Amino acid sequence: MNHSEVPSRRTVLRTTLAAGALAAAPALAQAPAHAASRRAAAYRNPLVEQRADPHIHRHTDGHYYFTATSPEYDRIILRRSRTLTGLTRADESVIWRRHTSGDMAAHIWAPELHHINGKWYIYFAAAPADDVWKIRIWVLENSNPNPFKGSWTEKGQLTTAWDTFSLDATTFTYRGSRYLAWAQYEPGMDNNTGVFLSRMANPWTLTGPQIRLSTPEYDWECVGFKVNEGPSVIQRNGRVFLSYSASATDFNYCMGLLTADARDDLMDPASWSKSPTPVFTSNDTTKQYGPGHNCFTVAEDGRTDVLVYHARQYKDIVGDPLHDPNRHTRIQKLGWKADGTPDFGVPVADAAGA
Numbered sequence: 001m002n003h004s005e006v007p008s009r010r011t012v013l014r015t016t017l018a019a020g021a022l023a024a025a026p027a028l029a030q031a032p033a034h035a036a037s038r039r040a041a042a043y044r045n046p047l048v049e050q051r052a053d054p055h056i057h058r059h060t061d062g063h064y065y066f067t068a069t070s071p072e073y074d075r076i077i078l079r080r081s082r083t084l085t086g087l088t089r090a091d092e093s094v095i096w097r098r099h100t101s102g103d104m105a106a107h108i109w110a111p112e113l114h115h116i117n118g119k120w121y122i123y124f125a126a127a128p129a130d131d132v133w134k135i136r137i138w139v140l141e142n143s144n145p146n147p148f149k150g151s152w153t154e155k156g157q158l159t160t161a162w163d164t165f166s167l168d169a170t171t172f173t174y175r176g177s178r179y180l181a182w183a184q185y186e187p188g189m190d191n192n193t194g195v196f197l198s199r200m201a202n203p204w205t206l207t208g209p210q211i212r213l214s215t216p217e218y219d220w221e222c223v224g225f226k227v228n229e230g231p232s233v234i235q236r237n238g239r240v241f242l243s244y245s246a247s248a249t250d251f252n253y254c255m256g257l258l259t260a261d262a263r264d265d266l267m268d269p270a271s272w273s274k275s276p277t278p279v280f281t282s283n284d285t286t287k288q289y290g291p292g293h294n295c296f297t298v299a300e301d302g303r304t305d306v307l308v309y310h311a312r313q314y315k316d317i318v319g320d321p322l323h324d325p326n327r328h329t330r331i332q333k334l335g336w337k338a339d340g341t342p343d344f345g346v347p348v349a350d351a352a353g354a
Contacts, residue, residue, distance in 0.1 A: 224248025
């Protein structure tokens with residue numbers, strides 16, 4: 001097994017961009033916002049300021065549970081509300097803090113909260129104190145019905161086929177089996193991360209092979225960095241859709257889409273098709289930049305699909321984008337096209353809903 005490392009997300013495999021590549025990447029769509037505005041629900045954005053990589057879980061108890069990356073990269077937070085808009089003012093609790101030494105001491109990124117077999121689980125990325133780019137996926141468990149109570153047990157690192165840079169784990173069920181999708185550096189590949197899929201033996205253990213669903217190949221996936229990350233799954237209209245984010249975390253950050261027929265074997269890479277163009281990009285008209293690392297939830301009516309993502313309100317960033325704290329959590333209605341595929345539209349402008 002090759003244990004090659006990606007020493008830094010910022011320094012390794014930085015793409016040398018030709019002017020043509022920048023011109024080809026439609027990262028700054030100038031399309032008018034009126035279509036998306038018609039689809040947008042009555043939400044005020046940003047939903048939660050300075051919270052990136054957002055994840056919202058609508059539970060059977062009638063609450064929405066929210067977690068996200070804090071800009072200090074040092075803790076896991078949790079909010080809940082009976083409404084999506086209520087998350088803005090909901091009390092925020094710190095349910096876990098980074099270690100002060102050893103493993104799980106740096107770069108606490110992209111937590112996701114899932115309820116599986118009567119227990120709560122959080123998947124997140126972390127690195128050791130003495131090697132802050134040795135980022136791996138870790139799992140917490142809480143058996144209390146209320147995730148704000150009880151204790152969070154560290155189940156340890158989620159082991160993948162290679163001991164390499166890995167993050168952004170998400171889990172879903174399909175035909176009675178549980179799957180994990182995540183981003184990882186694959187030894188021997190000329191990129192930072194691709195998106196992978198595996199079945200799970202339990203909420204913290206993979207089983208069987210892992211397959212690569214996507215690797216950065218189009219110009220719009222390779223701006224600044226060759227990145228595919230932040231997978232999220234929604235199953236509708238006889239298909240399984242997996243969104244992911246691509247390129248550097250500045251205004252070039254955008255979203256792509258993979259699609260599989262719900263009758264097919266998800267563990268067969270041939271079952272998946274990839275959109276050759278991004279499905280969600282920065283927009284100068286609405287002044288939203290770097291939209292991505294999304295998840296999906298449903299509105300209070302239980303039927304309307306909602307897109308959850310982060311974006312910045314400005315294009316120009318001083319210094320490293322990873323040190324800029326203003327990736328804000330945003331939500332808007334997810335539309336559907338006549339052919340049954342998701343219509344992401346554009347990131348809506350900052351405004352109160354109608």
